[in-house]
Amino acid sequence: MRKKIMLLAAVFCYVTGISAQHNGSNHGNRFEQLGTMLQSPNMYRSASGAPGPRYWQQRADYDITAELDDTRQKLTGAETITYYNNSPDPLTYLWLQLDENEHDANSDNQQFNGSRMSDKMTMKDLNGILGYGKELGVKIVKVADGNGNALPYTINQTMLRVDLPKALMPGEKYRLKVEWWYNIPNRMTIGGRGGYEHFPEDDNYLYTITQWYPRLAVYSDFQGWQNKQFNGAGEFALTFGNFRVRMTVPADHVVGGTGECQNYREMLSAVQYQRWQQAQSSREPVEVVTLAEAQKAMQQKSTAKKTWVFEAQQVRDFAWVSSRRLVWDAMATQVEGNKVMAMSYYGPEAYPLYRRYSTKVVAHTLKTYSKHTIPYPYPVAISVEAANGMEYPMICFNYGRAEKDGTYSEATKNGMIGVIIHEVGHNFFPMIVNSDERQWTWMDEGLNTFCQFMTEQEWDNNFPSGRGPAHKIVDYMKMPKEQLEPIMTNSENIVQFGPNAYAKPATALNILRETVMGRELFDFAFREYARRWAFKHPTPADFFRTMEDASAVDLDWFWRGWFFGIEPVDISIDSVKWYRMDTQDPAIENAAAKAAYDRNADHLARQRNKTAGVKFAVDQDTSLQDFYSKWDRFEVKPAAKIAYNQFYASLSPEEKRMYDSKKNFYEVTFSNKGGLVMPLIIEWTFTDGTKATDRISAYIWRKNEYQVTKVFAKDKTVAAIKLDPQRETADIDEDNNSWPRTATPSRFELFRTKVVPRGASTGDNPMQRAARE
Template sequence: MKQVITFLLATLLTVGAQAQQLPVSPNYKANDRFEQLGTVLPTPNTYRTASGAPGREYWQQRADYDIKAELDDDNRRITGSETITYYNNSPDDLKYIWLQLDQNLFKKDGIGARSRTGTVNGRGMSPEQIEELSNARGATLDPGIQYGYEIKSVKDKTGKALPYTINGTMMRIDLPLVMKPNTNYAFSVDWAYNITEYYGRSGYEYFPKDGNAAYFIAHWFPRLAPYDDVNGWNHKQFLGQGEFALIFGNYKVAITVPADHVVAASGECQNYAQVLTSVQKQRLKQAETTKTPVLIVTQEEAIKAEKRENKKPGTKTWIYKADNVRDFAFASSRKFIWDAMQSDVYKNGRKIWCMSIYPKEGNPLWEQYSTRAVEHTLKSYGNRTFEYPYPVAISCHAVAGGGMEYPMISFNGGRPEEDGTYSEGVKYGMIGVIIHEVGHNFFPMIVNSDERQWAWMDEGLNTFCQYLAEKEWDYNFPSRRGEPNQITEYMSSDKSMLSPIMTSAENVIGLGPNAYAKPATALNILRETVMGRALFDHAFKEYSTRWRFKSPTPADFFRTMEDASGVDLDWFWKGWFYGTEPADQDLVSVDWFSIDTKNPEIEKELARKEAARKKNTISKMNDLPSKGETVVARDSTMADFYNRYDPYKVTAADRQAYEQYLSTLSENEKELVKKNTNFYTLSVKNKGGLVMPVIIKMEFEDGTDSVATFPAEIWRFNDAGVSKVISTNKKVVQWTLDPYQQIADIDTENNSFPRIPKPTRFQIFRQQELRKAPNPMQMEGAGKVGTAPKN
């Protein structure tokens, strides 16, 4: 409803602007929400500064590995020996060191199996389902095989046995002498284990049609646990969900496999001359200068190798070297097709090998897209963080879905139908997962966060960069995560099922939305709405470069983003990372005020319209057909002056009075009156609890519109509800909160004023079964296995 206010304008605006900021209720938490994180973050010190940068005495441990391993294809087994040189760069004396034994996750009596929950279906279960109840991570395990490490020996460099204790997925080695700061210690471990079927991180995939397997081998050797200034020894047990906490080092790895296998691994191969054929070496040389991938091993050659014409192919040893990496993984199979290109990703003359390996079951998708997606990822991420420092990046096709990352190599899903056709979802899902897993080279393979504790520091930051890279791949890329409206369902779910982002990875309920989608969305909101692209991009790049090849904590990220941008974000970290409340802003009401201009041209026209509105009653509408039957209508002598009088006609006297009124005003006051400004008081409630900017769209009577944005600090005195005055020269006919879905508001039904009803749609017939994603390519008979689509 419009209300007319007299010209006490200067006083009105001054008092109103102050009064609307005052708290209207004693039950508010605004001070809590906008106070600094303070003691919630660790106290800065000489290792980690208050600005978020590494301190002058920052240190981190290091371990170098010399590994020899053999893959037994017939028995699905790996046997290995490793010499580790451990460097104590800390200021502390060490009496023992801890190694990670991640394969012990699969021991029948291990913590992974014993802590896994489930129920028995009383209506019936298959033997496989019954066996799975006792397995960790849902991996398919053969009940007749013992899984986990067989530690054969632990010795010092002289060959003397070292005492050790195994505790679940961790092993403590007791040192004969205290290890002093700035010293190193060399020792060896011999071990073996049986490989599980691929379970999402590591293992083998068996192809029954041709009787071969593809191996994707990771967390496969005993590795040093981190020792740092934050936690001391990081020896949290590996339960399967939380990933890995690791330290940097140099690797030399000799991998012995059947001679007809193709091997890809972290680092650079040192002996292509010995393990490749002359044709393969020639193709690899050609790939150094091409702008599109070159097939090093063709599909026809891979199919021929699948037939295993040589029943006893013997073995080959592939030697790899990887410097300054935190881990090492490899893939091996006779089924692999291999393509490669050496790309000048950053146009600076330094070339990086972009490669893909995949079985024929991955074509035509993989030959068409994989290596190009690798190249694009390095370019997109590098522009936002730092140039990719390693010499190679490899994408391997593992099973059908999901993906997993390791330095310079990743295992990625996305498989077409057997006839070579694929749905749009499979295509974009494959490209998306390759971008994501290759992107993990930046987070956490280089910016080395602790995945076991803080999954969001790698998954969330990486998913955010993935979202940006996907948009750069295709403007209409159907990204699954990143847009604020994609997280609202999760944020509005049952409170008992929500965990703060700042929850240890092994304890998170709903790891996907919590550690991937929500932090990625938060960063997107920071970039687009809270900080703006320029400030955000500078701060994000600063964080990335500060902590490359170092190990940041959440506090280092939070502090750097504020330090480099000059934006106070503590309220944002509190709400998005430490809390579970959703955003739900309610536009309760809008009150309309305007100045009494005393201009007869304006005021009498408004009065005329209002009088006409009031007269337009149902009775008047029903009487309209008999309007000509009234006495006055039928007898003109019954009409006089007042039947012809127009009270809303502007007269000379009206104009004279207006001019006289104007003469009493200052020039500034005259200008305000002539503008005929409308004042709207918006009442907005914060129903969700999460404080966010208030963004309001105004649609005007003349068909134009405008958007006003008010920072989250609008809630700083009262986080429950605020009133805000907006002035405009045009009449607003529709108001809409968050019109472009910027703040992840979980309920858009209360975002409009006047309210706009939205229908709830229903189907006439109940859907009988769930359908898989449509595959138009298959419907039209397109596609052929092994043939990439032509552009």
């Protein structure tokens, strides 16, 4: 905890501009090493960013039985936890997470958020003000040791402390039994990750059972117990282990979950099991449970029960879906030489989209992420349509429903593909590379959103990715400073959650890959981070250090600016001066001097007098003319030619090449108006219409972080200069990026005002219009 406080204090000092060390100097700030802003290396975590020689982590195995009451929307469960103390510390108590208690009316998170009234209020809005009518939260029935002896425990909102009868010593394990139940919340009106959705047209339920059992909190080398309350934003810090889970549900329900089902033969009909076997080698999704079968079950509603059995190894959590209104398709896909069953579960309203896309998007995601991180290690990956987006090991919940006529908008399709990629991608971050989401959301969401961007772009070169391209973060980075916070901010304290924890870190990593490091160095270092920390608990320092360690690129300036700061990128071209070398050749220099003389001598009055036919005195009275009246001051004399030839002959070969090159020298002054230092990417447009680009490292700012001047030698004459032509640095003001200055045009539209009832639709989707045509 002390290290965490020191780190947060350092972040605060940096962001608020407190820098007693440098006293307002124009250098030595943004390029200083992070130093004490990161936790000190030790035997558990090395200075390279790799796990140290004495790295350790805890383990928790679960054996769970649960029963779903489809009539009262209630879940009852019992579990045996085997906890392994691999730490060097004796433990006198254990902390468990009770995430469902976030819905308890007495939890702090029900009170500490502000609220407002508006002329339109949803049930979710009102529930937040009035509280929930249904009693929610986990009800603990019993906590006991492995022999059934009751243990004392204390519940503090979303955390449960179990006091052990004696200290659990290093190397020992402990068996713990917990019995519990809770009323399943309506997640459509109450919110939260897990819960049910009711479909009134057929009076059936879709249950997404998540964060549903008491789970061990993480005990780690860098912070001890991670027992920060679950308030809804910061997600999880969980311990790896093995799971065996038995779920009793209505007999006509279809169940999908983390891991592999152990009794499909008993749970499925003969023809469904045959389809499952067919899917094991199919390269196209096979409907194990068909749409017709789901629709039939929706009407008949069995009152019998079945128990599905699942097992999963080396996972940090377990989630499942249960409903009679599910189509289930599956397809075998090869990922880095291993077979993985890509599967999807979805209701009739999602069939037009999910049947075509979902399982193939799952397979594509696994392949792309595996290429950029580590090979996907699990046997299953599942996408469930549940009108939301949330992730768990091997299973995730997404959105994507068609209109009743089966059509859908392009935005709905692309949004669905994007969210499936994102949630399936979470299998890698944080389900495998297991960061602390309660503390550092960006290590989960930011890294995953970056990989999502790469996966979207490899899905379709025209995919409209909303997060990742540098220019799309500009609107956020130009916001008033009081509405911003560093990426390195605790999850609960973030105001603009999506831009801060998802988009900005994803953009930063994209800039690192494409602009700062280059793909080869970045990709190697990023894969090394994933390899080092797979199935472990990394911290931000481990990521920062690994990226530098594996690439030999000093990135402390980048982490400072993008992750610890809130300054934007705004680099300006302030001035351009053009120089050419004095060739000493009188034929060239005299001609240039004459052009300059004529240009300087010319003026408006002279031009207009000549046009008006003014009779000049020296022309009317020739006696006024003398030697200088006919003297050509720029004439090249023979002596001057001889002198030049002798001079040229005396030059070295290197000097001759320089004189012959006829180089143009451009002295350009840049200013850093935004504060965030970045490389200079300069596009030159020459008078012959050709272009060239120079890329200057951000280190150019190290001795003056506010203004730099640099001279560029060009063979051709320059007509225009533009900074960041590909919009790859997230510069918030492109108007000062050009020389000469160019105005960025905006558009306006002349339109007739239409009176539309509030909330009414103003059009339909293109699929519907095409059908009519």
